[in-house]
Amino acid sequence: MNIDLKKYAGKHICVAVSGGRDSMALLHCLHAHAAGYGITLTALNCDHRMRGEASERDSAFVAEYCKKLGVPLSRYVAGRELRDENDARAWRLECYMNEAGRCDCVATAHHLNDNAETVLFNLARGTALAGMRGITDAEMKTNDRQLSIIRPLIACTRAEIDAYITENGIPYVDDETNFTTDYTRNKIRLGVLPALEEAVPGAAKAIYRFSRLAAEDEEYFERQAKPLLSRREPYGNYIAHCEERVIFRRAAVEIIAGRHQKKDYTSGQLERLYNLQFAENGKKFEFLGLTAFKEESRICIIDNKLLHCEDDGAPYEHFYRRLATDYCGQTAAVCFDYELDDYMKDVVQYRCPETAFKVLRFDGDKIPPSATVRFMRAGDRFTKFGGGTKKLGDWFTDKKIPVRLRKTIPLLCDGNDVLLIFGAEISDGIKTDKNTKCVLCAIAEDYTKI
Secondary structure (H helix, E strand, O other): OOOOOHHHOOOEEEEEOOOOHHHHHHHHHHHHHHHHHOOEEEEEEEEOOOOOHHHHHHHHHHHHHHHHHOOOEEEEEOOOOOOOHHHHHHHHHHHHHHOEOOEOEEEOOOOHHHHHHHHHHHHHOOOOHHHHHOOOOEEEEOOOOEEEEEOOOOOOOHHHHHHHHHHHOOOOOOOHHHHOOOOHHHHHHHHHHHHHHHHOOOHHHHHHHHHHHHHHHHHHHHHHHHHHEEEEOOOEEEEEOOOOHHHHHHHHHHHHHHHOOOOOOOHHHHHHHHHHOOOOOOOEEEEOOEEEEEEOOEEEEEEHHHOOOOOOOEEHHHOOOEOOOEEOOEEEEEEEHHHHHHHHHHHHHHHOOOOOEEEEEEEHHHOOOOOEEEOOOOOOEEEOOOOOEEEHHHHHHHOOOOHHHHHHOOEEEEOOEEEEEOOOEEOHHHOOOOOOOOEEEEEEEOHHHO
16 A cells, blocks of 8 residues: 555554444554554544444454554544434544544544545535645644644555455455445445546546645645634634635635534635625625624624623622623623722733723712613613713714624613613713712723724
8 A cells, every 4th residue: 555654653643443444454554564663553443323233343343453453442432312424523523632642643544535535525516626625634623632633545545455455364344334325425436436437547546636736725825815814702703805816715714614613615605705895894694604794804704603692681780899790701890990900900811811901980879770781682772971862783883893793792771771881881871970979890891992
């Protein structure tokens, strides 16, 4: 088999082994050459529990073979029902990530024919160049973990792997679901690719060469797109205005597929995102559980779950003289003026060191007992500091508060009268004057600077 093991010298490799011929060939090959390249070898097996006793049998087979080779094995059994192949794939990635810190990389047995299937599948769905890269090495990241996934067999054909299995007498088990046409990829594997090879001998190898060139081009465009990207948690991911369509699309893919893990995007959706740059501020486009907003000189893409904060309103007394209150994911609090310095130093800066906070002072005696802290509702009105009443939505527009933020900003209200907009402004009715005896401070993130 055509495997370049020099680049893996000295590494700790954990092989993902299902018991099928591909992963068994990979395990055997790495084990046979581990000593020569200074490779530390371990393995993992994922029992999806999607095929009943057959899944258990395959896992037991892997365990017995690893024991025979003397390769340490980590076994994972799905603790929840996996609905389909996409769900199973996501769970496997969780298992791989669990190995982070124990090894340098996890090796999967994807091969040249798998790569061809992926390229053809993506091409048929109308993918952009990113989908033409096929199967490549990858990096997995979470907040505190990072793991490399490698594909040592990616340049090996199905026939080469079969020949290696035969020559070395390697045992394996067959997953019967690989031979049905219930799945799109199986149809490509069992029907489309063999027909293409018959029509154009060597097609899979040619597709592999093409996919490597596409990967190189895509890496270049990704480097060009990177300066356009920025992030502000939890308020979304931003793409700076860019009229170069090819560069903008790369930036959009990084946010959609990379940061939000939405793989089913289409070229049409990328085109709508590009055109959104030239729309009026506040225009939006919803897709794949995300919403993109046109804002000044940028596009913001945010998960729809973060656009609305559901609550029935919290009594104002819950906030009065309380420190660091997290309200539906937003930091908002009220304290006495003389407590402010200690509050900002000991609590806010400790919790959110990079956040710009805004402090609003107001007359605590002017807050009615019926006041509540809640989020924006239909009919809300705001009497501006200095006079003049407006609909709250119009006031937000005047202050250029992004539409995506408006239903997530805590408000101090009495009915539909908004007395205070945390992190933005107080109403004229609660301002301090010469008769004020109780000066309170409302602290929240400065929503005018997001």
